[in-house]
Amino acid sequence: MPELPEVEAICRRIAPLVARRTIRxxxxxxxxxxxxxxxxxxxxxxxxxxxxxxxxxxxxILIDLSGGFAFRIHLRMTGELRVDRPVRPSTRFWLExxxxxxxxxxxxxxxxxxxxxxxxxLEKIMAGIGPEPLSKDFSLDSFIEAAHDSRQPAKLFLMxxxxxxxxxxxxxxxxxxxxAINPRQPMNRIDPQRLxxxxxxxxxxxxTAVKSARIAYNHPGKVTEAERFTRAVYxxxxxxxxxxxxxxxxxxxxxxSTYYCPNCQR
DNA sequence: AGTCACCTGATT
DNA sequence: AATCAGGTGACT
Numbered sequence: 001m002p003e004l005p006e007v008e009a010i011c012r013r014i015a016p017l018v019a020r021r022t023i024r025x026x027x028x029x030x031x032x033x034x035x036x037x038x039x040x041x042x043x044x045x046x047x048x049x050x051x052x053x054x055x056x057x058x059x060x061i062l063i064d065l066s067g068g069f070a071f072r073i074h075l076r077m078t079g080e081l082r083v084d085r086p087v088r089p090s091t092r093f094w095l096e097x098x099x100x101x102x103x104x105x106x107x108x109x110x111x112x113x114x115x116x117x118x119x120x121x122l123e124k125i126m127a128g129i130g131p132e133p134l135s136k137d138f139s140l141d142s143f144i145e146a147a148h149d150s151r152q153p154a155k156l157f158l159m160x161x162x163x164x165x166x167x168x169x170x171x172x173x174x175x176x177x178x179x180a181i182n183p184r185q186p187m188n189r190i191d192p193q194r195l196x197x198x199x200x201x202x203x204x205x206x207x208t209a210v211k212s213a214r215i216a217y218n219h220p221g222k223v224t225e226a227e228r229f230t231r232a233v234y235x236x237x238x239x240x241x242x243x244x245x246x247x248x249x250x251x252x253x254x255x256x257s258t259y260y261c262p263n264c265q266r
Numbered sequence: 267a268g269t270c271a272c273c274t275g276a277t278t
Numbered sequence: 279a280a281t282c283a284g285g286t287g288a289c290t
Binding site for chain 1: 267268272275
């Protein structure tokens with residue numbers, strides 16, 4: 001379930017475990033996940049370098065290496081990163097680190113990607129995605145301005161990575177519920193007053209979800225409890241709205257599910 | 267702007 | 279057997 005909050009939790013979790021370690025060997029189990037890059041080239045570049053930091057940008061996990069290189073890992077739908085021994089059928093890629101640690105990338109569907117770039121190239125790629133919604137870069141003014149220029153339905157706008165970094169299907173739906181906006185509403189037809197509410201709702205939704213995701217990672221048994229707390233509409237088609245009791249609807253937008261309350265979100 | 271392919275496992 | 283899945287990018 002990797003959107004911004006889950007990716008943030010993963011980065012925070014693994015950073016202290018892998019930082020300052022040296023990459024002894026790179027193992028590309030499935031060349032598909034590094035395509036179009038070549039396993040041999042990735043290994044040649046990465047081996048012997050030290051891991052300096054693990055960061056998040058949108059839904060990307062960035063692993064800075066010594067000498068001006070970095071890995072970019074995108075989990076897509078089903079990817080997972082863990083620091084552990086690599087003994088799973090779904091393991092696609094792993095790094096052997098100094099101190100006999102391993103950083104393992106598992107991905108059942110193999111849609112996730114691992115690439116290596118020079119730091120300069122990586123920055124160029126990351127410059128193409130929108131502001132971090134939990135940082136000051138995500139200003140109300142620029143949000144309103146961008147909304148004014150777009151006829152996109154609100155939910156698709158929120159999920160557009162060039163607009164806002166890291167929002168996905170779940171939290172876009174949750175933020176719209178919180179702001180009481182219909183997911184089909186074109187962005188340029190939402191008045192500034194309500195855009196202000198939406199801007200705040202995006203930040204609150206993600207902040208809450210980051211907390212839940214971090215708890216979920218540290219206490220696996222509490223996952224369901226944490227999720228219930230962060231999901232007012234997502235996946236609840238046919239169930240009563242927590243605010244008004246009306247049945248939650250499921251519609252399709254851009255080929256995927258959108259959940260909303262037809263009474264609260266008009 | 268909208269649709270589909272990319273993959274595979276879980277669910278119906 | 280068919281359908282569904284939280285993301286993204288390539289295509290029309």
